[in-house]
Amino acid sequence: MKINTIHKGNCVEVMEKEIPNGSIDLIFADPPYNLSGNGLKWVGNKTGGDWFMVNEKWDKMTETEYLKFTKDWLNACKKVLKLNGSIYVSCTYHNIGELITVLKLLEFTPRNIITWHKNNAMPSMTRRSFTHSCEYVLFFSKGKKWTFNYSDIKKMNPDKAKDGSEKQMRDLWIMPVVQGKERIKDKTGRAAHPTQKPENLLERIILASSNKNDIVLDPFLGSGTTAVVAKRLDRKWIGIETENKYIKIAEKRLST
Ligand SMILES: C[S@@+](CC[C@H](N)C(=O)[O-])C[C@H]1O[C@@H](n2cnc3c(N)ncnc32)[C@H](O)[C@@H]1O
Numbered sequence: 001m002k003i004n005t006i007h008k009g010n011c012v013e014v015m016e017k018e019i020p021n022g023s024i025d026l027i028f029a030d031p032p033y034n035l036s037g038n039g040l041k042w043v044g045n046k047t048g049g050d051w052f053m054v055n056e057k058w059d060k061m062t063e064t065e066y067l068k069f070t071k072d073w074l075n076a077c078k079k080v081l082k083l084n085g086s087i088y089v090s091c092t093y094h095n096i097g098e099l100i101t102v103l104k105l106l107e108f109t110p111r112n113i114i115t116w117h118k119n120n121a122m123p124s125m126t127r128r129s130f131t132h133s134c135e136y137v138l139f140f141s142k143g144k145k146w147t148f149n150y151s152d153i154k155k156m157n158p159d160k161a162k163d164g165s166e167k168q169m170r171d172l173w174i175m176p177v178v179q180g181k182e183r184i185k186d187k188t189g190r191a192a193h194p195t196q197k198p199e200n201l202l203e204r205i206i207l208a209s210s211n212k213n214d215i216v217l218d219p220f221l222g223s224g225t226t227a228v229v230a231k232r233l234d235r236k237w238i239g240i241e242t243e244n245k246y247i248k249i250a251e252k253r254l255s256t
């Protein structure tokens with residue numbers, strides 16, 4: 001098995017053919033949310049600059065196709081994950097239902113639903129519902145002796161008790177959507193990847209649920225966030241991605 005490498009291809013095929021059963025300690029997956037389709041955009045938005053809704057080929061499926069896709073890739077994840085390994089899956093209200101149902105059908109056990117409150121979320125364009133400002137990260141595990149580095153996570157919690165002492169980290173994480181220097185931009189100044197995740201989010205997940213030299217797999221690597229953070233934290237990593245343009249971005253991030 002090739003580690004510290006980005007595999008180009010469909011994650012289901014790569015996991016089935018190239019990654020041995022029970023070889024992975026931790027999976028972070030940020031799958032397509034299936035929310036593309038209407039090309040909504042807001043050019044001239046005064047609160048956070050121009051905004052473009054995700055509108056990608058890989059993110060457009062019928063409901064039936066999406067459920068099958070979810071079953072296929074989560075089934076492959078179950079195969080490659082070690083007994084007592086953990087899986088974290090990011091999602092929104094668009095796809096949380098399918099994901100929890102399939103995870104439970106595959107007999108993963110729920111540990112947390114982490115709410116990521118995006119404190120720089122943009123206002124509602126349509127003004128026909130409450131402003132969307134949250135994504136979720138589902139934390140499930142396979143087996144009963146999963147890794148959870150309680151003390152490390154308590155230490156890194158920015159939230160302190162009144163007397164300044166360490167506090168347990170809650171399942172509500174407040175952090176902005178990636179912006180500033182961390183956001184990878186293309187030549188025109190637009191975000192190079194539409195759904196780049198914050199490194200801070202991955203730091204918490206990788207520190208909580210893996211140890212040094214463990215193997216962390218991301219089946220939807222995108223711009224490479226999981227690999228960059230895993231490398232920095234002395235974990236081994238494997239990334240899978242279909243699109244060459246994103247592989248190039250990830251490789252560049254990993255080389256600096
Ligand atoms: C939501 S994005 C992940 C973004 C990533 N977390 C980051 O921080 O950049 C999903 C990625 O999965 C890729 N993708 C979509 N379908 C795939 C599949 N079947 N196998 C592997 N990659 C896929 C897309 O090209 C996209 O880059």
